[in-house]
Amino acid sequence: MAILQxxxxxxxxxxxxxxxxxxxxxxxxxxxxxxxxxxxxSALGKELAALMGALFGPVAAVPGVLLGLLILKLV
Known part of the structure; x- marks a missing residue:
């Protein structure tokens, strides 16, 4: 926790x-x-569904975090 603080x-x-x-x-x-x-x-199988989710998960999260950090840097 000290690192995050x-x-x-x-x-x-x-x-x-x-x-x-x-x-x-x-x-x-x-x-x-x-x-x-x-x-x-149920539709794709557990392994394929998890793999596709792991590949597509960062597509929205990482640019959103980078944009938020950029805004914080400019403020």
Whole structure:
């Protein structure tokens, strides 16, 4: 928890932007795989649904986080 408090309290630097982007990428992969399993397991099979969810999960999450970090950097 101390690492997240340190990343949230300091001004945005390249290192913190990379850490937040990597964290968003990992969480988007996990969330996409879980939602792929939930939504498409019966139609596609569990493995394919999880794989497709993990591939398409970061498509929206990572650009959204980068845009949010850019806005925070400019404010």
């Amino acid at each position: 340190q990343l949230g309290s300091e001004p945005l630097a390249l290192g913190s932007i990379l850490v937040w982007t990597l964290l968003a990428f990992v969480l988007a992969i996990a969330g996409g795989a879980l939602m792929g399993l939930r939504l498409g397991a």
